[in-house]
Amino acid sequence: MTKKILLIEDEEALQQTMAEYLTDEKFEVLGAMDGQIGLTLAQTKSPDLILLDIVLPKMDGFAVLEEIKKDEKTKNIPVILLTNLESMENIQRAFEKGAVAYLIKADFKLEDVVKKIKEILKM
């Protein structure tokens, strides 16, 4: 069965590229350009995994993550933080709030991100 990935990313070029790559890898991709829409999609579309940026308009990634983990319907969806913000405080905060991985966009190839997704989804 096709796995559904929700991609919450405000940088259009990054979102498009990632979506195209994931689609080619046979994933179904849902996209959101801000935190609020992202959260709504997480609650209504039941994705199998969420790729979440931190710096987002309307609601930042940490607030979205917190809401996702509070909600009974969404709390079991694995969330990968995919960001270029790198600080020990952010990394700790992400894991404390329930993220399963913290990846730095600049250091990871699309291929590596997909590998991580497949590893988490046990594909």
Add this chain to the structure above:
Amino acid sequence: MIIINDFNLRKQADELGIKVWQTPGFLFIVMGFVSVVIMTATYFISAYYDNPQVLVISECLVVVVVLIVGTSISRFVGQMANLNRMKSEFVAVASHQLRTPLSAIRWETELLLTKLKKGMNKKQVEKMKNISQLSLKMTRLVNDLLDVARIDQDKLILRKQDFDLAKLTQDMLDESVVAYESRHITVSSNIEKDLPEVCGDVEKIKLVLDNLIGNAFKYTTSGGRIHVGLARRNKDMIFEVDDNGVGIPEEQVGRVFEKFFRSDNASKYQTEGTGLGLYISKNVVEQLGGRIWFQSIENVGSKFSFSLPIAKK
């Protein structure tokens, strides 16, 4: 409990990004001692002179000293905290703002070269690969500068985990084999079998290996040789890379791990390089509980080694 927490000097120092002796708590303790000493002196002076005027003047003096020192301390701490906050903000902004467009370029080229390659001719593929490599180089440069800024603030990010250093070393050698062959450099390796895992930050150690092996490759002339070794020694794993390249002039060996240092012959031989790789490598290895060292003779070659603690099972 709150008072004890407020006087947690290490915590204060970490929060403000300053040394323990510069923290407000520590400086106020010192000021307290100074006040006690002055007041004791005042007591003895007034007892000796038996004159209330001397006591009043001495006490006024204590108040003035406390006020002056206290104001200076708080101004100094404020300035330090401000400076450190600005540095941290710069690192955060730089890391996000510079790396986002670079990530986009890297991902776009990766997509083109893997999923959308069909229809591109050989020349176009070659050009795309060049863009990909250049953006990777630019990302590396930005990351190096950010790491240096973090090292200077004692905030280098290290994510410790157990990993297979032997496999990582072998993978890195395999990835570079085409480049070595194109330069007619002979590469040999001696990686012991069944080595245990080490404890460290795999991404940062990858960077250290890349720096050390990359330097050997950069500063070895065509037709030269490079040897890589990995072995267990007691509770450590020892990595070494040996070359017969240009070496380091004797008068400059003491400066090899300095920030931005590049030896004179290295700059002549290879214009590319920032002088940050070995500085970062030293800090990474040492913060992970290891050691880094080298031997080098100009025009004969260099041998760089580092140790890392073996993972506790």
